[in-house]
Amino acid sequence: MKTVHVQYFAVLREQAGRGEETLATDAHSAADLYEALRGRHALTLPRSVLRVAVNEEFCSWDRPLHEGDRIVFIPPVAGG
Amino acid sequence: MDAFNFSSSPLEPERYREALGDPGAGGYASFEGWVRDHNDGRHVTRLEYEAFEALALKEGGRIVSDAIERFGVLRAASVHRIGSLAIGELAVWVGVSAAHRDEAFAACRYIIDEIKHRVPIWKKEYYVDGDSGWVNCERCAVAAHAHVEHAHGARAPDYSRQIALPEVGSAGQARLGAASVLVIGAGGLGGPVLQYLAAAGVGRLGIVDGDCVEASNLHRQPLYGTADIGQPKAAVAAAQLARLNPEVRCEVIAEAASQGNVDDLVRGYDLVVECTDNLRAKFLVNDAVVRAGKPAVFASIYQYEGQLQTYRPEPHSACLRCVWPEAPRDGLVGNCAEAGVLGPVPGTLGAMQAMQALKLILGLDDARPSGVVIVDLLSLDTRVIRAPRDPRCDHGPDARPERSAVEPLELDFTTLDEARAAGYELVDIREASERRFDRPGTQIDLHLPLSELLDGRAAFPVAGRQLIVCAHGVRSLALAEHLRAQGRDGVWSMRGGLAGLSP
Numbered sequence: 292m293k294t295v296h297v298q299y300f301a302v303l304r305e306q307a308g309r310g311e312e313t314l315a316t317d318a319h320s321a322a323d324l325y326e327a328l329r330g331r332h333a334l335t336l337p338r339s340v341l342r343v344a345v346n347e348e349f350c351s352w353d354r355p356l357h358e359g360d361r362i363v364f365i366p367p368v369a370g371g
Numbered sequence: 372m373d374a375f376n377f378s379s380s381p382l383e384p385e386r387y388r389e390a391l392g393d394p395g396a397g398g399y400a401s402f403e404g405w406v407r408d409h410n411d412g413r414h415v416t417r418l419e420y421e422a423f424e425a426l427a428l429k430e431g432g433r434i435v436s437d438a439i440e441r442f443g444v445l446r447a448a449s450v451h452r453i454g455s456l457a458i459g460e461l462a463v464w465v466g467v468s469a470a471h472r473d474e475a476f477a478a479c480r481y482i483i484d485e486i487k488h489r490v491p492i493w494k495k496e497y498y499v500d501g502d503s504g505w506v507n508c509e510r511c512a513v514a515a516h517a518h519v520e521h522a523h524g525a526r527a528p529d530y531s532r533q534i535a536l537p538e539v540g541s542a543g544q545a546r547l548g549a550a551s552v553l554v555i556g557a558g559g560l561g562g563p564v565l566q567y568l569a570a571a572g573v574g575r576l577g578i579v580d581g582d583c584v585e586a587s588n589l590h591r592q593p594l595y596g597t598a599d600i601g602q603p604k605a606a607v608a609a610a611q612l613a614r615l616n617p618e619v620r621c622e623v624i625a626e627a628a629s630q631g632n633v634d635d636l637v638r639g640y641d642l643v644v645e646c647t648d649n650l651r652a653k654f655l656v657n658d659a660v661v662r663a664g665k666p667a668v669f670a671s672i673y674q675y676e677g678q679l680q681t682y683r684p685e686p687h688s689a690c691l692r693c694v695w696p697e698a699p700r701d702g703l704v705g706n707c708a709e710a711g712v713l714g715p716v717p718g719t720l721g722a723m724q725a726m727q728a729l730k731l732i733l734g735l736d737d738a739r740p741s742g743v744v745i746v747d748l749l750s751l752d753t754r755v756i757r758a759p760r761d762p763r764c765d766h767g768p769d770a771r772p773e774r775s776a777v778e779p780l781e782l783d784f785t786t787l788d789e790a791r792a793a794g795y796e797l798v799d800i801r802e803a804s805e806r807r808f809d810r811p812g813t814q815i816d817l818h819l820p821l822s823e824l825l826d827g828r829a830a831f832p833v834a835g836r837q838l839i840v841c842a843h844g845v846r847s848l849a850l851a852e853h854l855r856a857q858g859r860d861g862v863w864s865m866r867g868g869l870a871g872l873s874p
Contacts, residue, residue, distance in 0.1 A: 301673040335826045344756040368673035371560040371648035
């Protein structure tokens with residue numbers, strides 16, 4: 292188990308009902324974590340349309356997670 | 372006599388003065404400007420005045436009537452000499468009659484100052500050494516330019532407050548004046564971009580927008596007013612900017628950026644600011660700036676948040692596709708479903724885009740590695756997510772072919788019955804909440820809310836001929852593209868959505 296900090300943006304924030312949370316997880320990768328949270332918060336967006344950033348840098352979904360990582364899930368936004 | 376006149380023969384102050392007589396006048400003040408024998412350290416032998424007469428007369432007349440109103444004087448007039456004048460000759464006369472001397476002096480002073488400043492008159496000085504030169508009467512050359520372009524008297528903005536910045540200076544101001552910027556989308560983001568760039572004195576602005584002003588735009592697009600509803604945004608924006616700064620040249624492109632025009636548009640400008648409200652346009656513009664090697668500033672917003680990205684045509688700069696290799700489709704991220712927004716959100720992001728554009732023009736761009744700035748205006752958090760260029764994204768046009776539909780993806784119908792008669796099964800992918808206000812009799816074969824299709828609670832039919840419909844045809848097109856990409860034939864999107872049907 293490790294403790295990570297997660298932030299949600301845009302429609303994900305609406306669906307999760309929160310902007311951020313700190314949680315304990317045994318997810319190995321960013322992808323595992325998203326799938327777990329998707330179930331917990333009924334997030335509708337598939338991973339394929341999102342980007343994930345860990346510690347302020349965009350990264351691939353298979354990036355392994357470490358204790359204290361700051362993870363951000365970012366959907367594209369289009370309004371103007 | 373007219374309040375303001377030109378004379379090519381010597382001025383006659385005595386005659387002009389008589390015309391100012393009034394039983395209520397307690398006094399008369401006048402000013403005479405004479406030709407002197409030196410200017411700027413050079414010895415002058417004579418000079419010639421030349422005026423842009425049609426405009427100068429109008430502007431001069433306006434100055435005199437302004438003075439009468441402003442200072443409450445009884446009468447006022449001015450005559451300016453044109454043609455060749457010798458040293459000591461009278462060049463300009465101003466006279467004012469008033470009940471009291473204070474306002475007579477004040478109005479007289481005002482009129483001569485404003486004439487010097489605003490009326491397009493030039494003088495050519497002849498020097499002792501045989502040389503000669505045209506001298507602008509103070510700033511009237513600028514005013515004349517404004518007149519020529521915009522027909523009624525506007526002054527140029529004074530840029531001194533930005534020139535005062537050590538990083539700007541006169542050289543920076545000249546750069547701004549020489550720069551051209553294409554602003555694609557003149558809505559919530561584009562409005563402040565256009566206003567700040569015009570105000571800063573950017574020489575040429577292209578305004579691309581095919582929409583008309585709608586009442587629902589105004590809360591976040593204060594560039595427009597209620598009187599503009601129904602008017603083309605690009606043209607209204609250009610008119611507003613001409614009021615703000617007549618020196619800026621605005622080019623109105625009253626159509627949306629498309630595959631057919633985007634390359635030509637982008638090629639004509641130094642820099643592109645992308646301010647549309649849909650992903651299709653954003654990627655279209657991204658690909659065009661990458662092809663043309665032009666810098667671009669992108670932004671988009673969602674409710675209280677915004678994303679900002681700056682692309683530079685440099686090896687390490689990430690383009691939009693480096694960040695979003697999957698090129699997300701409209702409709703999947705809740706644009707068309709009216710997410711709601713407060714006006715200052717696009718206003719803030721638009722102002723940031725304007726700032727990025729000025730930095731790029733002035734060479735003030737920060738050395739920070741490329742990335743996406745995410746601004747949350749509820750928490751006031753701003754974060755920069757580093758996004759290096761994706762080595763798999765080769766930034767070339769070949770790497771990003773537009774989806775070429777072998778078969779048309781979108782079909783046009785004026786009624787649902789017509790579509791059904793043509794043999795299509797109608798699939799409505801709007802959410803249940805959107806269907807509440809449907810007219811009775813809206814005949815749909817199948818309701819499959821997009822949210823349920825996305826999370827697997829519902830599945831799209833695997834066979835048949837389906838016409839997908841939504842409110843405006845954005846989500847339906849995204850879903851049709853998505854299904855086609857998965858190899859499912861026999862699906863189409865109804866162009867324009869239910870909103871586009873005949874009433």
